[in-house]
Amino acid sequence: MLKQLFSKLTIIDRYILKRYLMTFSTMLLLFIPIGITVDVSEKINKILENKVPFLKVAAYYLDFIIYFANLLFPIFLFLSIIWFTSKLANNTEIVAILSSGISFGRFLRPYMVGATLVSLFALLMGFFLVPKASDGFNNFRYMYLKGGGRQEMRQTSDVYRQISDTEFIYASNFSQEIKTGYNFVYEKFDKEKLLYKITANSIVYNPKTKDYTLMNYTKRSIGELDDRIETENVKTMKFNFEMDDLTPVVYIAETLNMTELNKFIEKEKQRGSSNINRYLVVKYKKYSIPISAFILTIIAVSVSSMKRRGGMGINLAIGIAIAFAYVFLDKIFGTLAEKSTFSPFIAVWIPNIVFGILAYYLLKNAKR
Incomplete structure (x- = not known):
């Protein structure tokens, strides 16, 4: 042509x-x-x-x-x-x-x-x-x-994300260097009904095993008549997210090609990104x-x-x-x-x- x-x-x-x-x-x-x-x-x-x-x-x-x-x-x-x-x-x-x-x-x-x-x-x-x-x-x-550039690269305080249609998480602060979040909250819903809620003083990501260690773990399962509560000092669990996804760098969109950017935007829309x-x-x-x-x-x-x-x-x-x-x-x-x-x-x-x-x-x- x-x-x-x-x-x-x-x-x-x-x-x-x-x-x-x-x-x-x-x-x-x-x-x-x-x-x-x-x-x-x-x-x-x-x-x-x-x-x-x-x-x-x-x-x-x-x-x-x-x-x-x-x-x-x-x-x-x-x-x-x-x-x-x-x-x-x-x-x-x-x-x-x-x-x-x-x-x-x-x-x-x-x-x-x-x-x-x-x-x-x-x-x-x-x-x-x-x-x-x-x-x-x-x-x-x-x-x-x-x-303080390393701290300014990411939104690390008051992180609230919707990681799927029925899962929500919150952390008051994330430390990217040690892969740790503080005052962690995880909520699981069925439509508009809360099924259970997990809280922990801190959550640590384990890169080798790709799971998380929760300190002072508490799980409250919501029942029709009463709630069931589980507590453990240390609890290892797997979640459907990674810390890099929860706290992307502020310029992340500029670093993605068009295919990656479209996927990233759709994912962030589901998570309710600000x-x-x-x-x-x-x-x-x-x-x-x-x-x-x-x-x-x-x-x-x-x-x-x-x-x-x-x-x-x-x-x-x-x-x-x-x-x-x-x-x-x-x-x-x-x-x-x-x-x-x-x-x-x-x-x-x-x-x-x-x-x-x-x-x-x-x-x-x-x-x-």
């Missing part, structure tokens, strides 16, 4: 497409070293203080490149299109192209081909490369760079970011295809303002969805909808 598409491209199409892809790649290659330099200057004291091995630091910055290239790809794409399209306009190349009888819509075709290639690349990165990079990036940051909106935002962004390539391409071409008295600087100033407005809107609604009951799907797609309308308006004016 791509081969047929490229065979239909004219010399002008290939010229614009080549500039599109080369400028975008150059923009990434220029800004990534700057980002690494700034990050190193901020974090070098922490890295030296914690005596982090060089190989771990090198792996962190490899993950850093992929993580931030994906995060800031809409801005880099937008600015690179404005840059080279403004140069075409200043050299009156666009005037010559349109004067030859080519319509503005036809002039946009190589830009749309470029946006298709970039969005496919971003989609594949978001599905496969970015999750692994995000895992390495966040693990390093929490382990070595944040004060972070479900955060996970859904991550899921929907995997699709919305690639779509933004088309919207931002149309806006960038519409803004920069006109030769202005102020030259390229005016176009870049307008482009930077629009790019940061897009990022601001994206962050505002993403945070709103994570922290409230606002729909994650709507929150993620609002920036694309708003800027899609802007793209349509600017394109109509550019054609005139």
Whole structure:
């Protein structure tokens, strides 16, 4: 399909497409070293203080490149299109192209081909490369760079989970390092009727045998006339959960590929997770970011295809303002969805909808 598409491209199409892809790649290659330099200057004291091995630091910055290239790809794409399209306009190349009888819509075709290639690349990165990079990036940051990072990685206090349709658990606190939970409560239901309740001062996970040891174990079985109570100082039992499932790291959704993420979200929905909106935002962004390539391409071409008295600087100033407005809107609604009951799907797609309308308006004016 791509081969047929490229065979239909004219010399002008290939010229614009080549500039599109080369400028975008150059923009990434220029800004990534700057980002690494700034990050190193901020974090070098922490890295030296914690005596982090060089190989771990090198792996962190490899993950850093992929993580931030994906995060800031809409801005880099937008600015690179404005840059080279403004140069075409200043050299009156666009005037010559349109004067030859080519319509503005036809002039946009190589830009749309470029946006298709970039969005496919971003989609594949978001599905496969970015999750692994995000895992390495966040693990390093929490382990070595944040004060108390190991404690902040997980929700370890007042953990309440529904582990199946009929089973609920609670613990006042979990210690991930020693695999221990405190003030543990387990409840088993039959529809809305409580069958029995287990409590323990502490619960310890045994990785080798994959079971749990409960201290000061008490089981109250609910009867029709009276309850039956069992107590033991130490009790070993098996449960249908693991501690890593009960206290996932806060950035867990970013580290999963699409198949794993869908399964994880379904499991967390059953458990009544309070972070479900955060996970859904991550899921929907995997699709919305690639779509933004088309919207931002149309806006960038519409803004920069006109030769202005102020030259390229005016176009870049307008482009930077629009790019940061897009990022601001994206962050505002993403945070709103994570922290409230606002729909994650709507929150993620609002920036694309708003800027899609802007793209349509600017394109109509550019054609005139």
